[in-house]
Every structure is written in C-alpha cells, then in structure tokens.
Amino acid sequence: MQKTMNVGVIGLGWMGRVHLRNYTEMPGVRVAGVMDSDPAALDAMHKQFGVPVFDTLDALLAQPLDAVSVCVPTVHHLPVGLAVIARGIPLLIEKPLAASAAQGRQLLEAASAAGVPLMVGHIERFNPAVxxxxxxxAEDKVISITIERVGPYPPRIQDVGVIRDLGSHDIDLIRHISGSEYKxxxxxxxxxxxKHEDTALITAEMENGVLGQISTNWITPYKSRFIRVATTTRYIEANLITQQVKAYSRFQDYNDHYTIKEWPVLYREPVRSELTAFLGALRQGTPMPISGQDGLVVLExxxxxxVC
Incomplete structure (x- = not known):
C-alpha cells in the first residue's frame, strides 16, 4: 500500500485552484494546506474543499509536506521557490520557471545544492494530443513544426508578456518534439x-535542421491552439483544445488524392497527468519528468x- 503524500498549494489564482482540485481528487494524496495572501480566496477554498488554509508562507511550510505546487505570479517564483527549497520540500513550479534566466539559475543551483527535486510545469507536454x-x-524525419496559440487578452496576467505566458509553452514544445536544441x-x-508585448511571431532553426514557427497573441477574440508538423512522408495536425489528431499522407499526384488518418479523442486533463507524474517520480525516486534545466532553456x- 502506497504512503499517503501530504501536499500543499502556494497561490490560489486560476492555476492554483486547478492544482488544488486535482490534488483533492487523487488517491493517496492529502492536501495539508494551501496559502494565499487573499483572505477571500482562502475562505472560498476552505469552504469548497475543507482544506487547511494559511495566510503566510512560513505557516504553510511548517506543516508536514512531501511536495508543494508553486502557483504564484512569475515575479514571485524566485523568493517562494528558495523558501520551499530551504525547507527541503520537493516542488513543482508553474511555468515559466522564473522571471529571468538568472533567477532560474539561482533556483536550480539552490535545489541542486540542497538535493531537492524540482519540476517545471510545462503542462502541454502532458496533453494527449502533444x-x-x-x-x-519520432517515426519519421521532421521538416518543420508550426504552432498557433492565440486568444483574448487575459486581465489576470499583468506581470509578463505573451511570449513568457503563452509562447513559453511552444518554445518548450518545439524543443520537445524535435528532440533538438535551438540553433x-x-x-x-x-x-x-x-505594457508588455501581446503579439509575437517566432521563427527558429534547430540544431538537427528542423524549422520552427510560433504565432502567439492576446488580440484574437477566441482561443486557438494548433500544432502542425511536416515530415518527409506526412503532415500531422493536432488541436490541443479538443485533443484531436490527424495525419495526412503526401499528395499523390498520379491519382490526385491523399489519405487522412484520425485518432479517437480520449480526453485527459493534462494537469492531472502532470501532478500524477510529479508525485510518481517522488515516490519512485526517479528524475522529474520536466527538469529545472528544461525550464531554464526556455528562459534562455x-x-x-x-524579451525583457
């Protein structure tokens, strides 16, 4: 029988609440406490989930914790992350890892010196479509990867621009799917x-020759999330919202057609998969599924x- 893991959530904004809900639904997991500076948020989560609430970080970290999710605004990742590491508590930090590459290195150095596992929440890696x-x-030679991630301006995001918020997903995904580093x-x-950029077009060439392109913005009135991969034998298209994936064969000019293969949608919530992988790695003593170094490469x- 597996040991019950005591977890905490720091920050009860939109993503923090998603982490909290998933933790409360996971077997073998007990929420030992949540922390936020907003009394109304603490009261709401206590009423909804019956979890212990704390209005200071020190009070939460004094609890017996096996792991925490850090879901505070990006500008607070460094001080909060260092405080968690100083207590020897494994942590999952929501993406991006930190507000700058220099701060990201501080977190990695502190975690390494203390022997504390650190995972970065690049959630799209756990999307079944991805x-x-x-x-x-992986079955073929990739030529190019094109990603569209657009939507309306989110008032809740005030501390970073669209590249750090939305584009960071896809900077990570191009590296993840191509299996190569940025050249x-x-x-x-x-x-x-x-005050930050709200539209960006990013173009890249990877060390292995794969071409990458990202279109991201906060000026589109609807959400759209697509990945399109061209290989030497087919064209792959995935809708990351519906989790639908299609693969098109090459155009056959001698008989004027192409074929389409579509995979059935078996929807899974990526956050649940992410948290399960995080706690599973801690239980088994295996490396984090998404390392601090992965998060640092995105910042670099x-x-x-x-981008400042």
Whole structure:
C-alpha cells in the first residue's frame, strides 16, 4: 500500500485552484494546506474543499509536506521557490520557471545544492494530443513544426508578456518534439494593449535542421491552439483544445488524392497527468519528468529573443 503524500498549494489564482482540485481528487494524496495572501480566496477554498488554509508562507511550510505546487505570479517564483527549497520540500513550479534566466539559475543551483527535486510545469507536454504528435514525429524525419496559440487578452496576467505566458509553452514544445536544441531563433513583436508585448511571431532553426514557427497573441477574440508538423512522408495536425489528431499522407499526384488518418479523442486533463507524474517520480525516486534545466532553456531562449 502506497504512503499517503501530504501536499500543499502556494497561490490560489486560476492555476492554483486547478492544482488544488486535482490534488483533492487523487488517491493517496492529502492536501495539508494551501496559502494565499487573499483572505477571500482562502475562505472560498476552505469552504469548497475543507482544506487547511494559511495566510503566510512560513505557516504553510511548517506543516508536514512531501511536495508543494508553486502557483504564484512569475515575479514571485524566485523568493517562494528558495523558501520551499530551504525547507527541503520537493516542488513543482508553474511555468515559466522564473522571471529571468538568472533567477532560474539561482533556483536550480539552490535545489541542486540542497538535493531537492524540482519540476517545471510545462503542462502541454502532458496533453494527449502533444504526446501523440511526438510519437508520430519520432517515426519519421521532421521538416518543420508550426504552432498557433492565440486568444483574448487575459486581465489576470499583468506581470509578463505573451511570449513568457503563452509562447513559453511552444518554445518548450518545439524543443520537445524535435528532440533538438535551438540553433537560431528570432522574433518580431507588437504591443497594443498593455505594457508588455501581446503579439509575437517566432521563427527558429534547430540544431538537427528542423524549422520552427510560433504565432502567439492576446488580440484574437477566441482561443486557438494548433500544432502542425511536416515530415518527409506526412503532415500531422493536432488541436490541443479538443485533443484531436490527424495525419495526412503526401499528395499523390498520379491519382490526385491523399489519405487522412484520425485518432479517437480520449480526453485527459493534462494537469492531472502532470501532478500524477510529479508525485510518481517522488515516490519512485526517479528524475522529474520536466527538469529545472528544461525550464531554464526556455528562459534562455526567450532572452535570446530580446524579451525583457
């Protein structure tokens, strides 16, 4: 019988609440406490889930904890992460790892020195559609990866621009699917709503020759999430919202047609898969599914784009 794991959630914004709900539904997991500076958020979560609530980080970290999710705004990742690491508590930090590559390195160095497992929440790696695309891409030589991730401006995001918020998903996914590092990467951006960029077009060449392109913005009135992968034998398209994946054969000019293979949608909530993988790695003593180094590479790539 597996040991019950005591977990905590730091930050009760939208993503923190998703983590909390999933933890409360997972077998072998007990929520030992949640922390936020907003009394109304604490009261709401206590009433909804009956979990212990704390209004200071020290109070939460004084509880017996086997793991925590850090879901605070990006600007607070460094101080909160360092406080958790100082207590020797394994942590999952929501993406991006930190507000800058320098801060990300501080977190990695502290975790390494203390021997504390650290995972970065690049949640799209756990999307079943992404996992299928990666499997299909691995069967052939990839030529290019094109990703569209657009939607309306989110008032809850005030501390970073669209590249760090939305684009960071896809900077990670191109590296993940191509199995290669960035050789060249460029971006053009525009700012029309807030103080940070809200539109970006990113173009890249990977070390293995794969070409990458990301279109992301906060000015589209609807959400759209697509990955399209061209290989030497087929064209793969995935809708990350519906989790539907299609693969098209090459155009056969001698008989004027192509074939389409579609995989049935077996919807899984990526956050549940992510948290299960995180706690599973802790239970088994295996490496984190998404390492701190993975998160750091994303930050370093963003800084190569000249994004502050």
């Amino acid at each position: 996992q299928r695309v990666r499997e299909l891409a 060249k990467v460029f971006a053009v951006t525009a700012t029309t709503i807030g 790539t963003i800084e190569r784009l000249g």
